[in-house]
Amino acid sequence: MATVKDFRNDIRPNWCPGCGDFSVQASIQRALASMGKEPHEVAIISGIGCSGRISGYVNSYGFHGVHGRALPTAQGVKLANRDLTVIAAGGDGDGFGIGLNHFMHAVRRNIDITYITMDNQIYGLTKGQHSPTSAHGFKAKTTPAGNIENALVPTQIALAAGIGFLAQGFSSDVNQLVSLIEQGINYKGFALINVFSPCVTYNKINTYDFFRENVKNLDKVEGYDPTDRANAMKTIIETNGFCTGLIYRDDSRVPYQNQIPGYREEPIVKLDLNLDESVFEAALKEFA
Numbered sequence: 557m558a559t560v561k562d563f564r565n566d567i568r569p570n571w572c573p574g575c576g577d578f579s580v581q582a583s584i585q586r587a588l589a590s591m592g593k594e595p596h597e598v599a600i601i602s603g604i605g606c607s608g609r610i611s612g613y614v615n616s617y618g619f620h621g622v623h624g625r626a627l628p629t630a631q632g633v634k635l636a637n638r639d640l641t642v643i644a645a646g647g648d649g650d651g652f653g654i655g656l657n658h659f660m661h662a663v664r665r666n667i668d669i670t671y672i673t674m675d676n677q678i679y680g681l682t683k684g685q686h687s688p689t690s691a692h693g694f695k696a697k698t699t700p701a702g703n704i705e706n707a708l709v710p711t712q713i714a715l716a717a718g719i720g721f722l723a724q725g726f727s728s729d730v731n732q733l734v735s736l737i738e739q740g741i742n743y744k745g746f747a748l749i750n751v752f753s754p755c756v757t758y759n760k761i762n763t764y765d766f767f768r769e770n771v772k773n774l775d776k777v778e779g780y781d782p783t784d785r786a787n788a789m790k791t792i793i794e795t796n797g798f799c800t801g802l803i804y805r806d807d808s809r810v811p812y813q814n815q816i817p818g819y820r821e822e823p824i825v826k827l828d829l830n831l832d833e834s835v836f837e838a839a840l841k842e843f844a
């Protein structure tokens with residue numbers, strides 16, 4: 557059986573020392589090993605950004621794609637091979653800026669993949685511009701006098717769009733994050749795990765201490781019921797999105813792939829798709 561070591565490769569991440577993404581990488585590796593997955597059973601599909609590099613740092617199938625387009629690729633991979641555990645990953649800019657349209661439709665569509673976003677409230681790779689999740693007043697290179705736009709709250713948008721599994725983690729709490737990733741992978745549908753993953757180089761406001769002081773851990777809220785959608789939305793609004801843990805779960809949603817008429821249990825990649833020559837010739841004649 558695979559161990560955490562089997563999900564490691566020889567590539568040294570070129571993230572800055574202290575970047576929150578290291579913990580996300582380690583949490584994915586721990587979760588996959590503890591679930592008994594093997595590297596060949598997993599595909600990690602990422603967008604562009606510092607966070608997007610994660611697909612190259614885990615020993616599994618991987619695809620480092622185009623900025624904002626991790627989700628379309630990940631959904632295609634899952635539909636072509638339903639046996640794979642498919643994780644999509646990227647930053648807040650990738651997922652909630654350029655990729656927001658794909659995100660909304662992935663939520664609505666509900667294909668069985670797990671989307672892990674590393675939300676550092678800034679564009680790290682391009683050296684420190686404000687992002688869609690930067691707060692009003694946030695100062696960065698592009699907003700020296702303070703951000704005049706309001707922050708987008710990913711959890712609020714996801715819940716409003718009808719998501720079936722919604723969780724939030726923090727890079728400093730690896731045990732909670734590992735558990736959330738396991739739950740997200742086990743969930744039969746689209747799961748979002750948005751992770752507060754500090755950018756120690758460019759974001760001097762949303763630091764580890766900022767999150768320690770400002771985030772409410774729902775695991776510690778007695779009686780919190782993650783199946784109560786209205787209360788989940790109320791919690792997000794009251795905390796302005798700064799809460800961690802399992803926020804909402806609805807097991808009654810039927811995943812997309814279970815509703816496609818004739819969609820086989822056997823993955824498409826395992827089917828023999830070769831055409832008999834006579835069938836091919838007949839088809840050519842038909843369309844000539």
Ligand SMILES: Cc1ncc(C[n+]2csc(CCOP(=O)(O)OP(=O)(O)O)c2C)c(N)n1
Binds near residue numbers: 648649650674681687
């Ligand atoms: C189509 C396109 N537009 C813009 C860029 C430039 N670009 C690369 S990464 C990035 C944003 C990175 O921020 P985020 O997605 O939050 O990831 P992080 O680097 O913070 O992990 C941008 C704007 C690009 N590569 N492709």
Ligand code: SF4
Binds near residue numbers: 570574606756
């Ligand atoms: S620039 Fe920020 S997000 Fe990118 S690797 Fe460095 S600390 Fe991480």
